[in-house]
Amino acid sequence: MSSAPLLEVRGLNAWYGESHVLHGVDLDIREGETVTLLGRNGAGKTTTLRAIMGILRRREGVIRLRGKDLLGLPLHKVAQTGLGYVPEERGIFASLNVSENLMLPPTVAEGGMSVEEIYSLFPNLHERRSSQGTKLSGGEQQMLAIARVLRTGARIILLDEPTEGLAPVIVQRIGDVLVALKKRGMTILLVEQNFRFAKKVADRFYLMEDGRMVNSFPGHELDARMDELHEVLGV
Amino acid sequence: MSTIFGIPAPALYGQILIGLINGSFYAMLSLGLAVIFGLLRVINFAHGAQYMLGAFAAYLLLNWLGIGYWPALILAPLIVGAVAVVIEKTMLSRLYGVDPLYGLLLTFGLALILEGAFRYWFGAAGQPYAPPQQLTGALNLGFMFLPIYRGWVVIASLVVCLGTWLLIEKTRLGAYLRAATENATLVQAFGVNVPLLLTLTYGLGAALAALAGVLAAPIYQVSPLMGSNLIIIVFAVVVVGGMGSILGAIVTGYVLGVLEGLTKVFYPEASSIVIFVIMAIVLLVRPAGLFGREE
Numbered sequence: 001m002s003s004a005p006l007l008e009v010r011g012l013n014a015w016y017g018e019s020h021v022l023h024g025v026d027l028d029i030r031e032g033e034t035v036t037l038l039g040r041n042g043a044g045k046t047t048t049l050r051a052i053m054g055i056l057r058r059r060e061g062v063i064r065l066r067g068k069d070l071l072g073l074p075l076h077k078v079a080q081t082g083l084g085y086v087p088e089e090r091g092i093f094a095s096l097n098v099s100e101n102l103m104l105p106p107t108v109a110e111g112g113m114s115v116e117e118i119y120s121l122f123p124n125l126h127e128r129r130s131s132q133g134t135k136l137s138g139g140e141q142q143m144l145a146i147a148r149v150l151r152t153g154a155r156i157i158l159l160d161e162p163t164e165g166l167a168p169v170i171v172q173r174i175g176d177v178l179v180a181l182k183k184r185g186m187t188i189l190l191v192e193q194n195f196r197f198a199k200k201v202a203d204r205f206y207l208m209e210d211g212r213m214v215n216s217f218p219g220h221e222l223d224a225r226m227d228e229l230h231e232v233l234g235v
Numbered sequence: 236m237s238t239i240f241g242i243p244a245p246a247l248y249g250q251i252l253i254g255l256i257n258g259s260f261y262a263m264l265s266l267g268l269a270v271i272f273g274l275l276r277v278i279n280f281a282h283g284a285q286y287m288l289g290a291f292a293a294y295l296l297l298n299w300l301g302i303g304y305w306p307a308l309i310l311a312p313l314i315v316g317a318v319a320v321v322i323e324k325t326m327l328s329r330l331y332g333v334d335p336l337y338g339l340l341l342t343f344g345l346a347l348i349l350e351g352a353f354r355y356w357f358g359a360a361g362q363p364y365a366p367p368q369q370l371t372g373a374l375n376l377g378f379m380f381l382p383i384y385r386g387w388v389v390i391a392s393l394v395v396c397l398g399t400w401l402l403i404e405k406t407r408l409g410a411y412l413r414a415a416t417e418n419a420t421l422v423q424a425f426g427v428n429v430p431l432l433l434t435l436t437y438g439l440g441a442a443l444a445a446l447a448g449v450l451a452a453p454i455y456q457v458s459p460l461m462g463s464n465l466i467i468i469v470f471a472v473v474v475v476g477g478m479g480s481i482l483g484a485i486v487t488g489y490v491l492g493v494l495e496g497l498t499k500v501f502y503p504e505a506s507s508i509v510i511f512v513i514m515a516i517v518l519l520v521r522p523a524g525l526f527g528r529e530e
Contacts (some may be wrong), residue, residue, distance in 0.1 A: 053424050079426030091421045095413040103407070104414055105425035152426075 006031045006187055007052070007156060010067060013059035014051040021047050023211045024061070029156070034178070034188040036198045040207035040233055045089055048157045048208070052189075053085050054078045065156070080108045084149030088160035088191075092133040092141045099129040101144055104119050105152045112153030121177065122147050139170035144179060156187040168209040175200050195222065195229075242500050248379040250496040256385050256454065259392035259493020260465065263447040265472040265484040266399055267440035268306045271415045273479035277327060277338035282469070283355040283462025284346040285441040288315045289448025291353060294457040304367040304449075311440035311449045319441030324433045331433075346463070353459035361456030388450050396448060396485045403481055410438060416479070449450050477527020487525060 005028035014022035022044050024195040029035045050056040052063055054075045059197060065081050079085070084105075093101055102118065102125070108212035122143045128136060142162055149157055152162040157176075163171045171194065178188065178201045192198040197204070199222050207215040209232060217225060236242045238381050255433060264286060271279045291512055292311035296302040302310065322345065330337045366384040373380045403409040415422040423429040449463075455461055472491055477485030499506040 051261045055420055055424050074430075075420070076426055076430075077425045079424060085421075085424050087421060091418060093414045095416050096410055100410045104410055104422070106427060149425075193328055195254060 003064065004031060006033075006066060007189070008062065008064045009048075009052065010062035010064075011058060011134050012048070012051060012063065014047060014056050016047075017056040017058075021196065021211050022026050022051060022059075022179070023100070024029060024215060025051075025208075025211070025213055027206060027213065029187055029189055030185055032182070032185050034182055034190060034205045035189070035206065036190045036192050036209055037203035037206050037234065038195075038198070038229065042207040044211040045208055046160055047211070049085070049160055049169050049189065049191060053083060053158060053199065055085075058224070061154075070105070079105070079152070079154070082109055082155045084108075084152055084157045086145045086157060086159045088164065090141045090145040091124030092144055094132060094134040096133050098125055098133055098144060101133040102129075102148055105148055107152050109153035111155075113150045115151065118147045118150060121180070139166050141165065142170070142174060143177070146174070150181070155185075156189065157181070158189045160191045161193065162190075163192065163197050171197055198222075239361060240501070241243065247497075248498045251493060252379070252496075253499075254386060254493040254496020255389050256492070257495060258489040259389050260447050260451060260488075261472045262396050262485045262488025263392050263450075264444055264465065264469040265476065265488050266396055266481065267443035268469065269404070269476070269479055269484040270399070270412075270431070270443075271437055271440040271482055272473070273481070274330070274412060274419075275290070275433055276329070276335050277342065277437075278329075278335065279437075279440065280343035280466070280520060281322075281346045282342075282440070282444050283464075283466030284349040285315050285319065285444040285462070286448040286451070286465065287353065287462035288318070288349065289445025290364070290452040290457045290461060291357075291459075292445065292450075292513055293449040293452050294362055297364070304375075308446065308449050312445040315445035315448075316442035320434055320438040323437040327437065346466075350459050350463060354443040359459060359468065361458035361461070362507055364452040364457050366453035367526050370403055383507065384453055388454065389476065391450060392447070395443070399443065399483060400485065437498055468510055471510050473524075475510075475514050475517045475524055477524025480524065480526040480528075483524060483526025491503050 003233070005030040009025055009027035012022055012025040013020065016027070025044070025048055027048070035046060039045050047056060051059050052070070054070065054073060057201050059071060061071070067085070068081060070078055070081065073081070093104070096104065102115070124140050125144055125147060128140065133144065134141070146159070146162065166174070175197055181188065182201065188201070190198065190202065198218065202219045204216060204218050205222065206213055214232070239247050264282060268279055268282050271277055289311045293304065293307035296307045296310060326341060327338060330341060340485050370384040370387050373382045374386065403412060411422060411427050411432055415427070415432055419429050451461065472487050473484055475491065476487035491513065494513070495506060495509055498509040
């Protein structure tokens, strides 16, 4: 593991229209690391992912991937730098079947999973490959949203609340998938409310409040900081 | 002479054929409108003008350069598609973030300019355009005579509609288009060049209109206002089928064409309004159109 960050965010400010939503966010992710953003609803976690991807366009500051500036790139060039995005709403397309959804994102680099590998990791998707994408259960849609970016060869995955609203047994399955991805050397930026889930996969945590990074600590300190977290997160 | 519901059979068949011909043009034109509206959210009022440009491109290719019908069938859509690409790049693309009304106004203004310019250059009267040698004459089908060119138009339009449907439903490019129609931002975040996709889609829609214009040239004559006569009906077809629905546009185009033809036989007084009456009823019962998704 090299010490220079793979993805480097410095002093990131962002706006939704006139409303200033990110205030100087700093964030580092090293190659192969899994980093989790914690924070209340509205703290700016999803906004941070959207700003890194370039979906949120009104930004200032620095976003660098392997030293390459992402801020000046048009939206469709960002994925080609190796970022894969799994949005909170999952973004499964109703007018595409499962297999078309899976094949939709263009390949961005060598070394993505083959379709066979993906179907062996997610057998449900193979069974339902001809179904309309949005006819899948919530858990299956989440699997599909993750599977979709694994095919492209993206090396960094931005994953927004993958366990939201899912049954515990599905959450367990998604946790297993993330552990498997870590083993493959994938770098993951995770937004997650579920501590127990995040603890299983995260190497480091960032804590966000009101559009700012207020703290960061390594994964093993999570238990010791529970009281502090409960106060900030209000859970 | 045999009769059906008191109508002489040849008259009935003749009107059904005319209905099918008109329906072919309704289907091809509303298909292009539906594809453009689905992805760009632009109500392309220039569609009738692009249809007219297709017919004029064929006419001018023949009279200025001696290029005949068959090459024109390819060249006219390419020329009009290229013009549309320039329009999209230089004007329409600036209006995507704002109220859809601006796109409508821009394309409406372009239609007026184009039609006015062609009326200034060529006069309002129609110019004749002969069908190609191979497609002249008529076939005796036993129950009626079928002018070969009209049969060709029905078949060609079916092929064009089917081809477009396959392109959208069965190819990777079509999957991009369908997905971008639902959520363009996410598709672009996956690395698809959506601005390029929008440009190509507008070009494709205009090329379809131009192709319909070339097919129409031998039937309706080539006149600057041929598109504006047709486009109002085509908008009604799109509304009945459901804004943005590809299959809806195709099926509704043919069905309404035939219904209009049948009305000419059974109650001619209503033939010019029947499509609008159907549109009003559909809007009352199913505001999203017969094939549209409620939002």
